[in-house]
Amino acid sequence: EAQVTQNPRYLITVTGKKLTVTCSQNMNHEYMSWYxxxxxxxxxxxxxxxxxxxxxxxxxxxxxxxxxxxxxNFPLILESPSPNQTSLYFCASSPREGLNYxxxxxxxxxxxxx
Amino acid sequence: xxxxxxxxxxxxxxxxxxxxxxxxYDTSDPSYGLFWYKQPSSGEMIFLIYQGSYDQQNAxxxxxxxxxxxxxxxxxxxxxxxxxxxxxxxxxxxxxxQGGKLIFGQGTELSVKP
Numbered sequence: 001e002a003q004v005t006q007n008p009r010y011l012i013t014v015t016g017k018k019l020t021v022t023c024s025q026n027m028n029h030e031y032m033s034w035y036x037x038x039x040x041x042x043x044x045x046x047x048x049x050x051x052x053x054x055x056x057x058x059x060x061x062x063x064x065x066x067x068x069x070x071x072x073n074f075p076l077i078l079e080s081p082s083p084n085q086t087s088l089y090f091c092a093s094s095p096r097e098g099l100n101y102x103x104x105x106x107x108x109x110x111x112x113x114x
Numbered sequence: 115x116x117x118x119x120x121x122x123x124x125x126x127x128x129x130x131x132x133x134x135x136x137x138x139y140d141t142s143d144p145s146y147g148l149f150w151y152k153q154p155s156s157g158e159m160i161f162l163i164y165q166g167s168y169d170q171q172n173a174x175x176x177x178x179x180x181x182x183x184x185x186x187x188x189x190x191x192x193x194x195x196x197x198x199x200x201x202x203x204x205x206x207x208x209x210x211x212q213g214g215k216l217i218f219g220q221g222t223e224l225s226v227k228p
Contacts, residue, residue, distance in 0.1 A: 040220060041220065042118075042219055042220045042221055043205070043218040045215050045216075048214060090159060092216075102149050102161050102164055102216075103159075103161075103216055105151075105159035110157070
């Protein structure tokens with residue numbers, strides 16, 4: 001089954017404790033992206049990658065890191081999480097950049113930082 | 115700047131009735147794609163329908179249709195014969211040709227009444 005797999009689905013952590021949210025896709029997509037969703041703000045892009053070893057900042061990159069060492073994986077790293085990073089996170093992938101390719105989304109990760 | 119606006123934070127519709135969710139967009143790029151996603155309470159993002167800026171006809175997918183008015187920069191989603199399972203958050207999104215980012219509106223929460 002073609003899908004984007006995110007783990008974990010739920011995570012509660014403490015301020016300052018480094019964490020990684022994994023994302024993997026099995027569709028050979030070039031383009032991958034991370035979004036966060038907050039009430040009233042919709043979904044905002046954190047980072048994106050157009051291909052292996054090519055990553056760039058989205059609209060809200062502060063406090064996050066990513067890497068794209070393999071085409072299928074695009075982990076999101078929070079080096080020192082803070083309470084304002086409590087959010088619902090989505091990983092998404094697409095065949096390539098371009099207007100007529102929609103995204104396939106992972107199931108989401110609900111992160112709470114206390 | 116690219117922008118998506120959904121002016122209806124919440125809507126109610128009677129079961130079996132049709133409902134229109136509004137979406138307006140702003141872009142200077144002549145090539146773009148418009149998408150609608152559904153997000154049920156479980157949190158996942160489900161792709162519903164796509165409309166390209168050069169498509170001559172309005173897109174349809176089963177009970178979903180997109181009322182595309184290019185001159186007015188609107189891309190309203192029409193759901194016919196609403197079902198209880200249609201209760202969810204609905205997001206309008208746009209992707210420009212030159213970039214990979216999918217830009218989202220703030221969403222409309224639809225509640226279907228029995």
